[in-house]
Amino acid sequence: xxxxxxxxxxxxxxxNTPAPAPMKLQETPQAASMKSxxxxxxxxxxxxxxxxxxxxxxxxxxxxHVSALMNAGPSTISAGLKIRGEITGTSDLIIDGDxxxxxxxxxxCVTVGxxxxxxxxxxxxxxxxxxxxxxxLKASGSVRLxxxxxxxxSVLTPRIGIDDGARLRGNVEMTRLGETPSxxxxxxxxxxxxxxxxxNAREE
Amino acid sequence: xxxxxKARAATTSAVAVARAKPGPVASVAPNANVRASNGLKEFxxxxxxxxxxxxxxxxxxxxxxxxxxxxxxxxxxxxxxxRSWKDFxxxxxxxxxxxxxxxxxxxxxxxxxxxxxxETALQYPEDSYHGILAWDLFDYLDGELLPRVxxxxxxxxxxxxxxxxxxxxxxxxxFHRYRLVDKQTIELLPAPTIAVxxxxxxxxxxLDIFGQFRTSKTFVGxxxxxxxLFLK
Numbered sequence: 012x013x014x015x016x017x018x019x020x021x022x023x024x025x026x027n028t029p030a031p032a033p034m035k036l037q038e039t040p041q042a043a044s045m046k047s048x049x050x051x052x053x054x055x056x057x058x059x060x061x062x063x064x065x066x067x068x069x070x071x072x073x074x075x076h077v078s079a080l081m082n083a084g085p086s087t088i089s090a091g092l093k094i095r096g097e098i099t100g101t102s103d104l105i106i107d108g109d110x111x112x113x114x115x116x117x118x119x120c121v122t123v124g125x126x127x128x129x130x131x132x133x134x135x136x137x138x139x140x141x142x143x144x145x146x147x148l149k150a151s152g153s154v155r156l157x158x159x160x161x162x163x164x165s166v167l168t169p170r171i172g173i174d175d176g177a178r179l180r181g182n183v184e185m186t187r188l189g190e191t192p193s194x195x196x197x198x199x200x201x202x203x204x205x206x207x208x209x210x211n212a213r214e215e
Numbered sequence: 216x217x218x219x220x221k222a223r224a225a226t227t228s229a230v231a232v233a234r235a236k237p238g239p240v241a242s243v244a245p246n247a248n249v250r251a252s253n254g255l256k257e258f259x260x261x262x263x264x265x266x267x268x269x270x271x272x273x274x275x276x277x278x279x280x281x282x283x284x285x286x287x288x289x290x291x292x293x294x295x296x297x298r299s300w301k302d303f304x305x306x307x308x309x310x311x312x313x314x315x316x317x318x319x320x321x322x323x324x325x326x327x328x329x330x331x332x333x334e335t336a337l338q339y340p341e342d343s344y345h346g347i348l349a350w351d352l353f354d355y356l357d358g359e360l361l362p363r364v365x366x367x368x369x370x371x372x373x374x375x376x377x378x379x380x381x382x383x384x385x386x387x388x389x390f391h392r393y394r395l396v397d398k399q400t401i402e403l404l405p406a407p408t409i410a411v412x413x414x415x416x417x418x419x420x421x422l423d424i425f426g427q428f429r430t431s432k433t434f435v436g437x438x439x440x441x442x443x444l445f446l447k
Contacts, residue, residue, distance in 0.1 A: 156276070171278075171281065171285075172278065173276055173277065173278040173281060174278075175277070177275075177276055178275065178276065178295060178298065179276040179293050180293065180294045180295070180299070181292060181293070181294075182269075182290060182291065182292035182293075183281055183285065183290075183291050183292070183293070184290055185285050
């Protein structure tokens with residue numbers, strides 16, 4: 012009488028397979044923000060996929076696949092990386108690391124991320140700065156200085172956008188849209204010693 | 216250049232000017248903190264005859280200020296001198312803190328600090344600019360740095376160039392940064408204090424600071440802020 016009748020359980024593919032080992036999912040910031048503070052945190056367990064595991068077989072990429080991968084998006088210099096030298100090309104570039112030298116992507120967009128530190132002149136179609144740059148910016152399209160940007164150098168571009176909080180030490184000069192900017196204009200930085208020497212020469 | 220030598224447009228009347236431009240209320244947010252600036256109007260008039268005049272803004276960079284000068288064909292440079300000074304002091308303090316005990320621990324004079332700061336700040340050739348917007352910068356510089364900065368600014372200015380500065384008549388209640396709204400209006404933007412107001416200058420002291428300059432003109436606003444325009 013008190014015996015609970017055997018109910019038909021909902022069939023699931025996982026029920027027929029051995030129970031998988033619990034696997035914690037990494038919590039994303041979005042997920043964390045969605046949580047109510049009153050709700051206690053419970054471990055999230057991922058259910059193993061029902062499909063059988065694919066055996067490890069080395070995959071040989073076709074040339075077309077490699078080409079598609081290479082054209083998939085911008086190249087990235089991640090935080091923690093340091094690069095010295097000249098960077099040229101046509102694709103877009105995101106810099107979140109430390110870069111010194113020269114950057115010339117005439118048909119690309121150069122984005123310096125919040126962690127990016129660039130000591131180089133940047134010549135590109137579009138330039139977006141959210142980090143620190145010591146060098147001149149030359150763009151044939153536009154330059155955008157984000158709120159956390161800190162630029163020491165001249166800006167030569169047909170269009171400029173400056174967010175509140177941006178820091179710029181240098182001059183801004185506008186060119187015509189599509190025009191290849193010429194060399195950065197004055198005022199050039201003159202070392203103090205040189206200025207003193209010139210002043211002394213004038214006095215003499 | 217001086218004020219007597221440069222002829223003003225005879226047709227410009229107060230009514231005509233008022234009709235020609237939308238005015239501060241129309242061009243900024245209704246709750247914006249703006250002030251009419253006769254000093255700015257005069258400053259712009261002085262550089263208006265110079266083709267592609269070069270202007271240096273010693274405040275933070277703002278889109279509206281950049282646009283204002285670019286649209287008029289000027290070349291504009293910015294250098295937030297007060298923030299640079301603050302960053303410099305913070306760096307020096309950090310160096311001292313990290314220095315081993317007994318090494319570099321001696322007290323550094325304000326004079327040495329000022330000289331060291333100007334080795335990297337305001338590095339422009341002589342006669343580079345036709346106009347410099349200093350805002351209320353001089354109120355915040357200490358006694359050692361101020362004359363050195365003035366000396367440097369004087370060298371950077373072309374002959375006939377002008378400096379526009381503001382001086383508070385009493386210590387300001389809060390720290391502001393400034394940007395241009397139109398050719399006669401400045402917007403005051405409340406900002407976190409990055410420097411303590413050093414002192415209130417008397418008129419005589421202001422004239423002494425700008426002693427090298429040829430002529431000066433002072434405007435007093437309703438808010439008791441004195442605007443001083445000095446010509447090299």
